[in-house]
Amino acid sequence: MKPVELDCLMTFSKTHSMIKGEKLLREANILVRTMPLPTELGDSCGFCLRLKEDELKQSLKLLQEAEVEMSNLYRIDESGSPNKYVLIKGLEL
Secondary structure: OOOOOOOEEEEOOOHHHHHHHHHHHHHOOOOEEEEEOOHHHOOOOOEEEEEOHHHHHHHHHHHHHOOOOOOOEEEEEOOOOOOEEEEOOOOOO
16 A cells, blocks of 8 residues: 655744644644654744645645644655755645
8 A cells, every 4th residue: 555645844933833733634634744844944833744735725724714824835855865845835725
């Protein structure tokens, strides 16, 4: 069985927002994994959420409705070493 590809990162400026967002997404049955924020993306709160790209719109809508502040979204490019993180711009809800 092929593992589920969690190919996007969601960053937060506050740890409280990240924890609240993680709880909210898990309650909505969205597969999400908490991980340390890659150093090349700054320091923010130090953690981020990793999720599937095809669940981004639903995730953003849930966070917006719950007034959870998110910083940025990145697509993970694992084709090389180290991974590259590409900022996702203009994602519409």
